[in-house]
Amino acid sequence: MTDYDYGDAGQMLDVGRAILAEQPFNGLIGAELVGFAPGEAELRLPVREELRQQFGLTHGGVVSYLADNTLTFAGGSVLGPTVLTAEYKLSFVRPAIGDDLVARASVVHAGRRQAVCRCDVFDVTDGQESLCATALGTIRALQDPSADTET
Amino acid sequence: MTDYDYGDAGQMLDVGRAILAEQPFNGLIGAELVGFAPGEAELRLPVREELRQQFGLTHGGVVSYLADNTLTFAGGSVLGPTVLTAEYKLSFVRPAIGDDLVARASVVHAGRRQAVCRCDVFDVTDGQESLCATALGTIRALQDPSADTET
Amino acid sequence: MTDYDYGDAGQMLDVGRAILAEQPFNGLIGAELVGFAPGEAELRLPVREELRQQFGLTHGGVVSYLADNTLTFAGGSVLGPTVLTAEYKLSFVRPAIGDDLVARASVVHAGRRQAVCRCDVFDVTDGQESLCATALGTIRALQDPSADTET
Amino acid sequence: MTDYDYGDAGQMLDVGRAILAEQPFNGLIGAELVGFAPGEAELRLPVREELRQQFGLTHGGVVSYLADNTLTFAGGSVLGPTVLTAEYKLSFVRPAIGDDLVARASVVHAGRRQAVCRCDVFDVTDGQESLCATALGTIRALQDPSADTET
Numbered sequence: 001m002t003d004y005d006y007g008d009a010g011q012m013l014d015v016g017r018a019i020l021a022e023q024p025f026n027g028l029i030g031a032e033l034v035g036f037a038p039g040e041a042e043l044r045l046p047v048r049e050e051l052r053q054q055f056g057l058t059h060g061g062v063v064s065y066l067a068d069n070t071l072t073f074a075g076g077s078v079l080g081p082t083v084l085t086a087e088y089k090l091s092f093v094r095p096a097i098g099d100d101l102v103a104r105a106s107v108v109h110a111g112r113r114q115a116v117c118r119c120d121v122f123d124v125t126d127g128q129e130s131l132c133a134t135a136l137g138t139i140r141a142l143q144d145p146s147a148d149t150e151t
Numbered sequence: 152m153t154d155y156d157y158g159d160a161g162q163m164l165d166v167g168r169a170i171l172a173e174q175p176f177n178g179l180i181g182a183e184l185v186g187f188a189p190g191e192a193e194l195r196l197p198v199r200e201e202l203r204q205q206f207g208l209t210h211g212g213v214v215s216y217l218a219d220n221t222l223t224f225a226g227g228s229v230l231g232p233t234v235l236t237a238e239y240k241l242s243f244v245r246p247a248i249g250d251d252l253v254a255r256a257s258v259v260h261a262g263r264r265q266a267v268c269r270c271d272v273f274d275v276t277d278g279q280e281s282l283c284a285t286a287l288g289t290i291r292a293l294q295d296p297s298a299d300t301e302t
Numbered sequence: 303m304t305d306y307d308y309g310d311a312g313q314m315l316d317v318g319r320a321i322l323a324e325q326p327f328n329g330l331i332g333a334e335l336v337g338f339a340p341g342e343a344e345l346r347l348p349v350r351e352e353l354r355q356q357f358g359l360t361h362g363g364v365v366s367y368l369a370d371n372t373l374t375f376a377g378g379s380v381l382g383p384t385v386l387t388a389e390y391k392l393s394f395v396r397p398a399i400g401d402d403l404v405a406r407a408s409v410v411h412a413g414r415r416q417a418v419c420r421c422d423v424f425d426v427t428d429g430q431e432s433l434c435a436t437a438l439g440t441i442r443a444l445q446d447p448s449a450d451t452e453t
Numbered sequence: 454m455t456d457y458d459y460g461d462a463g464q465m466l467d468v469g470r471a472i473l474a475e476q477p478f479n480g481l482i483g484a485e486l487v488g489f490a491p492g493e494a495e496l497r498l499p500v501r502e503e504l505r506q507q508f509g510l511t512h513g514g515v516v517s518y519l520a521d522n523t524l525t526f527a528g529g530s531v532l533g534p535t536v537l538t539a540e541y542k543l544s545f546v547r548p549a550i551g552d553d554l555v556a557r558a559s560v561v562h563a564g565r566r567q568a569v570c571r572c573d574v575f576d577v578t579d580g581q582e583s584l585c586a587t588a589l590g591t592i593r594a595l596q597d598p599s600a601d602t603e604t
Contacts, residue, residue, distance in 0.1 A: 025210035028179060028201045050179045059176035060223070060236050061216030068211050085211050087569075087591060089240035089391035089438060089542055091418045093411035108436055109395035116393045116436065116540075118420075134410055134418065136391060136438045138540060138591070238418075238440060240391055240542035240589060242569045244562035259587055260546035267389075267544045267587065269571075285561055285569065287542060287589045289389060289440070327512035330481060330503045352481045361478035362521050362538050367514030374513070387513050391542035 003112075004080035012036055016073060019081055029065060033073065039107040041073030046100055058096035058123070058132075066103045067119045067135040074105035075115040075139020086114070088137025096132040098125035105135075115139045154263075155231035163187055167224060170232055180216060184224065190258040192224030197251055209247035209274070209283075217254045218270045218286040225256035226266040226290020237265070239288025247283040249276035256286075266290045305414075306382035314338055318375060321383055331367060335375065341409040343375030348402055360398035360425070360434075368405045369421045369437040376407035377417040377441020388416070390439025398434040400427035407437075417441045456565075457533035465489055469526060472534055482518060486526065492560040494526030499553055511549035511576070511585075519556045520572045520588040527558035528568040528592020539567070541590025549585040551578035558588075568592045 006012035016036035020026050020043075029051070035042030045051075045066055053059040067090050076083040105119035118136050122129040157163035167187035171177050171194075180202070186193030196202075196217055204210040218241050227234040256270035269287050273280040308314035318338035322328050322345075331353070337344030347353075347368055355361040369392050378385040407421035420438050424431040459465035469489035473479050473496075482504070488495030498504075498519055506512040520543050529536040558572035571589050575582040 019205060022205035023210060024201050024203050025212060029212070050175050052175050054170060054173035059174060059216075060219050061176060061180070061212075064215040064219050065210075065212030068215050072211070084246070085243060087240065087242040087540065089238065091238040091410075091438060091440065092236060093418050095235070108393075109433060116395050118436070118438075131411060134420070134438065136393060136420075136436065138393065238389065242561075242589060242591065244569050259544075260584060267546050269587070269589075282562060285571070285589065287544060287571075287587065289544065321507060324507035325512060326503045326505050327514060331514070352477050354477050356472060356475035361476060361518075362525070363478060363482070363514075363518030366517040366521050367512075370513050370517050386548070387545060389542065389544040391540065393540040394538060397537070 004078065006077075009037060015081065016041070026069070029062065031066060031069065035104070036073060036077060038077055039074065040105070041070050041077055042102065042104045043070045043073070044100060044102050047096070047098065056097070058101060060092060063092065063096055063101065063121055063133050064090055066101055067121050067133060068137070070103035070105040071117045071119045071135060071137045072139055074107055074117040074119070075110075078107055078110045079113070079115055079139065079141040082142050083139050084142055086138040086140040088135050090133055090135040092133045094123065094130060094132045096123040098123040100124040101132070102129065113141045155229065160188065166232065167192070170227075177220070180213065182217060182220065186255070187224060187228060189228055190225065191256070192221050192228055193253065193255045194221045194224070195251060195253050198247070198249065207248070209252060211243060214243065214247055214252065214272055214284050215241055217252055218272050218284060219288075221254035221256040222268045222270045222286060222288045223290055225258055225268040225270070226261075229258055229261045230264070230266055230290065230292040233293050234290050235293055237289040237291040239286050241284055241286040243284045245274065245281060245283045247274040249274040251275035252283070253280065264292045306380065311339065317383065318343070321378075328371070331364065333368060333371065337406070338375060338379060340379055341376065342407070343372050343379055344404065344406045345372045345375070346402060346404050349398070349400065358399070360403060362394060365394065365398055365403065365423055365435050366392055368403055369423050369435060370439070372405035372407040373419045373421045373437060373439045374441055376409055376419040376421070377412075380409055380412045381415070381417055381441065381443040384444050385441050386444055388440040388442040390437050392435055392437040394435045396425065396432060396434045398425040400425040402426035403434070404431065415443045457531065459530075462490060468534065469494070479522070482515065484519060484522065488557070489526060489530060491530055492527065493558070494523050494530055495555065495557045496523045496526070497553060497555050500549070500551065509550070511554060513545060516545065516549055516554065516574055516586050517543055519554055520574050520586060521590075523556035523558040524570045524572050524588060524590045525592055527560055527570040527572070528563075531560055531563045532566070532568055532592065532594040535595050536592050537595055539591040539593040541588050543586055543588040545586045547576065547583060547585045549576040551576040553577035554585070555582060566594045
């Protein structure tokens with residue numbers, strides 16, 4: 001599925017974690033990359049009080065962030081590290097109320113420059129996962145990440 | 152368009168700002184509600200370093216947060232304050248590189264319990280706005296915000 | 303997952319086929335319901351010349367029709383027969399060039415009045431299936447199908 | 454906005470109509486291109502009985518077809534005639550019950566190879582238009598339309 005060579009499984013996860021560590025916004029949110037393999041990515045996020053909304057639920061923007069970023073990592077797993085999310089659709093199916101979120105994304109189809117990926121986000125309470133959102137999006141490889149996304 | 156009565160224009164904006172102030176996650180992000188009227192909402196966000204990704208651009212998750220929350224406020228402007236985003240689709244059209252983001256959402260159609268809304272997100276550099284993302288989503292009124300979103 | 307009782311497996315498929323037969327538009331397109339079970343639906347469509355576009359590919363509108371209708375049947379499998387698609391997103395991943403399309407949809411999450419469903423559409427050439435599109439959407443149960451969809 | 458030269462306004466509409474006439478599927482559906490200008494397209498469709506579903510409404514697949522095709526024409530108005538819809542999201546906001554559908558699409562942002570477009574679909578009854586659906590999608594220019602859409 002991929003032409004991009006991240007090295008072996010351990011090297012690939014290390015590269016992925018280094019990319020995530022370079023994102024200042026993730027420093028604010030606090031997600032961890034727990035899986036990164038060709039065609040797949042998994043992020044986990046401890047949900048502290050600051051990530052909630054006014055009803056005590058995990059904020060939809062946090063679920064969005066996690067879905068978006070996990071989609072991007074899944075696409076990047078086959079397209080290489082210089083990728084951006086071009087577009088995605090997110091459906092919330094249950095309020096997220098637990099202590100952790102886990103997002104798992106996989107590549108549905110990849111071409112040379114784009115990948116269509118899907119992502120399920122799970123709310124974790126007492127170790128039990130329940131699906132809280134699902135997403136479908138397009139990830140695009142960039143020649144120059146500071147250039148226009150619509151090349 | 153709306154049955155919900157927020158009071159006059161000044162009162163409505165005050166209520167909207169109070170709702171935003173109750174969202175711990177927005178305390179972390181720092182958006183301000185600058186417009187809230189029947190069928191419309193506008194959020195503005197100063198983009199500090201912590202909200203960027205590894206290429207120096209505003210993180211897509213931040214753009215997502217702003218689009219999602221502005222859609223929710225637009226829906227809430229007609230459905231009342233107890234609303235959640237059920238689903239949305241976001242297309243990124245230009246990288247956001249500026250100092251501020253402004254998101255403007257409006258209601259396309261509202262029923263009693265749901266509203267379809269759209270949102271444009273603009274990147275602001277030296278006072279010049281350029282569209283960086285556009286979204287389309289569904290906002291749902293909840294009887295009980297801690298209950299299942301799929302009622 | 304469902305409160306709606308269609309009877310046993312054979313009865314359920316018969317009811318589904320009767321519903322499809324009542325759709326004049328499907329008479330024009332010619333899809334067949336080949337699977338209909340709680341949480342799942344499958345439609346198959348022979349692609350004749352009239353269903354193609356100017357490059358000889360199956361028209362995107364035909365793929366859309368099939369995805370949309372299969373999503374609706376999947377939602378209807380748990381919500382009952384009086385349902386409509388509220389919204390969906392469709393990503394085309396490969397041109398459809400073959401002699402048949404097969405669409406398989408399943409329920410991701412169902413509440414009492416709405417279901418989030420996904421659907422994969424496959425192009426079939428010489429008996430070989432390849433994914434040509436994937437969709438994610440929301441199906442809504444209606445009290446009165448001639449009333450406003452946004453109730 | 455566009456590098457592609459269709460000639461003057463009358464020539465451009467003629468080219469667009471010729472493209473639509475080459476789509477066998479449109480021969481079955483019967484839409485007419487009534488507007489085609491840089492960044493914009495409009496299709497009109499008389500809704501005969503065959504285009505309805507079992508409740509007497511215009512079939513969602515017909516609305517989808519019209520939205521999808523009008524998005525493609527809008528994208529093609531700036532990218533040139535060799536384009537395909539890569540993905541789109543459609544929200545139905547009212548049942549379509551009238552005698553005609555009108556779809557108007559415009560380009561939100563165009564790069565060299567892709568355009569993000571939106572489309573509103575109106576139900577027309579006794580000359581009165583009411584919005585029945587709205588869409589947001591991505592149109593992609595192809596070098597070779599028979600090649601993989603994910604290039």
